[in-house]
Amino acid sequence: MYDVIKMIHSYWAYLVVIMLVVATFNALIKFFGNKEFHAVDFRISLFTLIVMHIQLLIGLILYFTSPFGLKNITNNGMGGLDSFSRLLAVEHPFVGILAVTFITIGYSKHKKKLTSKPKFKMLAIFYTLGFLLVLSRIPWSNWF
Numbered sequence: 001m002y003d004v005i006k007m008i009h010s011y012w013a014y015l016v017v018i019m020l021v022v023a024t025f026n027a028l029i030k031f032f033g034n035k036e037f038h039a040v041d042f043r044i045s046l047f048t049l050i051v052m053h054i055q056l057l058i059g060l061i062l063y064f065t066s067p068f069g070l071k072n073i074t075n076n077g078m079g080g081l082d083s084f085s086r087l088l089a090v091e092h093p094f095v096g097i098l099a100v101t102f103i104t105i106g107y108s109k110h111k112k113k114l115t116s117k118p119k120f121k122m123l124a125i126f127y128t129l130g131f132l133l134v135l136s137r138i139p140w141s142n143w144f
Contacts, residue, residue, distance in 0.1 A: 002065050009058045013138070016055045020131040023048040027127055031120035045123055049107045052130070056100045063093050084139075092137045099133035102126045 023044050030041065063069035068088040072081065081089060106126020113119045 002062075002067070005058065005062045005065060009055070009062050010142075012051075012055050012058060016051055016134065017138075019044075019048040019051045020127065020134060023123070024127045024131045027120050027123035031117065031124045034117065035120070037116035037119045041120075041123075045107055045110065045127070048127070049103055052100050052103050056096060059093060059096055069093070084141075087137070087139055092139060095133050095137040099130040102133065103130040106130070 026041060026044050029035075030037075066072075066088075068085065070089070072085055072089045076085070078086075078090075103126060106122050106129075109126070110119045110122040113122060
């Protein structure tokens, strides 16, 4: 089961990164270009939110079934983890949860705004923060 969940989490991450790039640059370009907010912009931000939440759920399942997640901390303690083990067991999950939180906040805040500029501003700020957090803690050596 662990191998299947790991594979799903790894391949779903490509969709997450693609959607974050699209949503972040869509919000930034339209914010700075003073464009109107349309249904396609809403769909892009919503689909990105959904993809991120699915990745979080898959990641949480993986965290509890993986020998590199909670089991690694339980067996070795926090002091017994090397930098790569700490990345997989602590930093990657924590920063992933933060990224999903920022994206959820941005999505929620943008819905309360009535005009286009503030909508794109909320999406641009929070989706960019989430995107940067995701990029900062991808285990690149495992990914390629």
